[in-house]
Structure formats: C-alpha cells, structure tokens
Amino acid sequence: MIFFKAFLVGGLICVVAQLLMDLTSYKITPAHILVGFVTAGALLSAFGFYQPLVNWAGAGATVPLSGFGHLIAQGAVQGVQEKGLLGVFSGGITTTATGITAAVVFGYFASIFFRAKG
Amino acid sequence: METQPLEIQKKEYAKIVKEIRPKPPLLRNVAGAFVVGGLIAIIGQVFLNFYQGLGLSLQEAGAAGSATLIFLAALLTGLGIYDKIAEVGGAGTIVPITGFANSMVSSAMEYRGEGLVLGVGARLFTVAGPVLVFGIVTGWAIGIFYYFFR
Numbered sequence: 118m119i120f121f122k123a124f125l126v127g128g129l130i131c132v133v134a135q136l137l138m139d140l141t142s143y144k145i146t147p148a149h150i151l152v153g154f155v156t157a158g159a160l161l162s163a164f165g166f167y168q169p170l171v172n173w174a175g176a177g178a179t180v181p182l183s184g185f186g187h188l189i190a191q192g193a194v195q196g197v198q199e200k201g202l203l204g205v206f207s208g209g210i211t212t213t214a215t216g217i218t219a220a221v222v223f224g225y226f227a228s229i230f231f232r233a234k235g
Numbered sequence: 236m237e238t239q240p241l242e243i244q245k246k247e248y249a250k251i252v253k254e255i256r257p258k259p260p261l262l263r264n265v266a267g268a269f270v271v272g273g274l275i276a277i278i279g280q281v282f283l284n285f286y287q288g289l290g291l292s293l294q295e296a297g298a299a300g301s302a303t304l305i306f307l308a309a310l311l312t313g314l315g316i317y318d319k320i321a322e323v324g325g326a327g328t329i330v331p332i333t334g335f336a337n338s339m340v341s342s343a344m345e346y347r348g349e350g351l352v353l354g355v356g357a358r359l360f361t362v363a364g365p366v367l368v369f370g371i372v373t374g375w376a377i378g379i380f381y382y383f384f385r
Contacts, residue, residue: 135325148366151338175280180301180333205379
C-alpha cells in the first residue's frame with residue numbers, strides 16, 4: 118500500500134512541474150523548477166502542511182525536491198530547539214548533509230570517469 | 236496586387252504560425268511525468284524500507300536512501316541512460332532528487348574540457364548552486380521566524 122501511495126504522490130508532484138513547464142508562456146528551465154520546488158517544500162513544511170504528506174506517502178513526498186526543502190525547514194526548526202540562534206544557521210544543512218555530500222562526491226566522480234557524448 | 240499594410244501582414248503571419256505550430260503533446264508529457272516520477276518514488280521507497288530493515292531510524296534511512304538514489308542517478312547520467320529516460324519522463328526526471336544529481340553531472344561532464352576547477356568544480360553547481368542558495372536562505376528565514384515567534 119505504501120508503494121502505491123508513494124507512486125501516486127511522487128507522480129502527482131512531478132505532474133505539477135510538467136504542467137508549469139507546458140502551460141505557462143515563461144521559459145521555465147529545470148533550474149527554475151528545482152529552485153521553486155525546494156522553496157515551496159520548505160515553506161509548506163514551515164506551515165505544517167508537508168509532514169502529513171510525508172507520513173501518508175513516504176518516499177512519494179521525500180524523493181521529490183520539495184522533500185529536500187522540507188528537510189531543510191525541519192532542520193532549521195530542530196536547530197533552534199536544540200541550539201537557539203546558532204541552530205538557525207546550522208540546522209538546515211545538518212539534516213541535508215548526507216544528500217549534499219553524496220551529490221557533490223558522486224557527481225564529481227561521475228563527471229571525471231565518464232565522457233560526454235558528441 | 237495591392238500589398239496589405241505591414242501591421243496586417245504581421246497579424247496574418249502570427250495567425251498562420253499559430254495554426255501550423257504543433258501543439259505540445261500535453262497529455263503524453265503529463266502521463267510520462269506521472270509514471271516516471273512515481274516509479275522513481277517507488278524505488279526510493281524500496282531503499283527506505285531496505286535501510287529501515289537494516290535497523291536505521293526513519294530519518295537515517297531517508298538520508299541513506301537519498302544518497303543511494305543520487306549515486307544511481309550520477310551513474311546513469313554518466314552512462315547516458317538518464318537522458319534517455321528523461322525523453323519520456325520530462326519533469327518526472329527533473330523533480331526527484333535524481334534530477335538534482337543529473338543536473339550536476341550533466342553540466343560538469345559537458346564542460347570538463349575547461350578543467351577540473353572551472354570546468355567540473357564550477358559547473359557541478361550550475362543548477363545545484365541556485366537550489367542550495369534558495370533552499371538555505373528559505374530555511375534560514377524559517378529558523379529566524381521560529382526563533383522569535385515560537
């Protein structure tokens with residue numbers, strides 16, 4: 118059941134992005150989509166709307182980049198609870214550290230080992 | 236034959252262009268994004284369950300699952316397979332965390348010729364940079380707000 122929910126929510130979040138790209142006359146690049154979804158995820162999380170989605174759909178809500186924004190917002194709040202003002206500066210990166218390091222390290226080695234085509 | 240004023244010619248031309256230009260295959264794009272985005276989420280859920288089965292907490296399993304997806308996306312981008320999936324998946328391959336990894340590797344690979352520092356090092360962050368900037372600033376603002384108004 119959780120797999121079905123993950124599929125449904127993960128798919129629908131991507132559909133929102135596809136509609137934004139196809140139906141608006143602005144030139145929306147993948148960079149705009151990713152930035153928009155991270156920001157939207159963080160804001161939705163701050164207002165308490167994202168955690169229920171994570172509870173219901175699991176990876177369907179955490180795998181899209183809005184889940185990354187949710188993690189940043191969660192981290193900022195946890196940081197304040199644990200360390201006060203200093204946590205405002207450290208919290209958001211703490212929860213996302215694994216993902217960021219994985220992306221930089223694997224990204225680095227992939228672009229060293231492989232050659233672009235053409 | 237009397238030629239029409241330029242304004243009318245322009246309007247006529249715009250009308251013809253609008254009629255001839257192929258409509259974006261919206262339904263196909265949306266279906267592709269839904270299926271591919273959903274499948275990537277299912278793969279994420281498989282890893283999430285797997286790491287929880289190994290005894291990791293939900294948060295740890297989520298981090299490990301994301302790292303695994305990022306590894307696979309970097310590998311598939313290097314092999315040229317991710318771009319093939321993206322032709323069908325559209326936004327379904329952009330929005331998941333795998334799309335984040337894909338954006339880093341593809342631009343770094345493309346500009347590798349400019350060297351390790353300004354090619355690979357800088358271009359890894361063509362898209363990831365803005366994402367981190369806006370993500371971190373938003374998170375910081377949420378933290379500040381929470382600190383003063385909790």
